[in-house]
Amino acid sequence: MKITAITQQEKLKSRYSIYVDGKYAFSLSDTALLDSKLVVGQELTKDEVGKFKELSKEDKLYGQILRYTALRLRSRWELEVYMQRKDIPLPLQQQLLNKLSNLGILDDYKFAESWVRNRRLLKSSSRRRLSLELRQKHIPDEIIQQVLAEDETDEQAMLRELIARKRKQAKYQDDTKLMQYLARQGFSYNDIKFVLNEE
Numbered sequence: 001m002k003i004t005a006i007t008q009q010e011k012l013k014s015r016y017s018i019y020v021d022g023k024y025a026f027s028l029s030d031t032a033l034l035d036s037k038l039v040v041g042q043e044l045t046k047d048e049v050g051k052f053k054e055l056s057k058e059d060k061l062y063g064q065i066l067r068y069t070a071l072r073l074r075s076r077w078e079l080e081v082y083m084q085r086k087d088i089p090l091p092l093q094q095q096l097l098n099k100l101s102n103l104g105i106l107d108d109y110k111f112a113e114s115w116v117r118n119r120r121l122l123k124s125s126s127r128r129r130l131s132l133e134l135r136q137k138h139i140p141d142e143i144i145q146q147v148l149a150e151d152e153t154d155e156q157a158m159l160r161e162l163i164a165r166k167r168k169q170a171k172y173q174d175d176t177k178l179m180q181y182l183a184r185q186g187f188s189y190n191d192i193k194f195v196l197n198e199e
Contacts, residue, residue, distance in 0.1 A: 001045065003039065126185055
């Protein structure tokens, strides 16, 4: 069995189709192709073609996972759920998770840090709310505590700004409604009362 052609795919430019004896056999990403050292004219046994077909499946899944993590950082748990939805066998899941961890792509501390930073920029989220959101992403408590301890946001100053913004809306002229909203955002009753009394 001989490799008769290696061509770049039209839709996925980072993948290459490998033809054996004039027929499509499997595809590999550019990185996997370089690692495999396959060239046109190379002879392969039936077993080798079978192994490359397996590698092709794993390589395709790895590419999908990389695209999923490129959208935003993911927690380890989110990736595990994603791989379960894709019906990836458990041993391969572990292999892929280890690979991503070794590359620094999968890191719950970095994820938590990024989550807190982005939530602080996009919306006035209390520490309690951030802690709850990170727990929902199955981040270990020690990482949550460490990341929130390193966060230097002045929660009362943020609460003042949030109250000032909400006071511009008619429905939040009522103190009870405003307090209920702020409590849902995870702010403590004492902090809410303290800042409202300042008004």
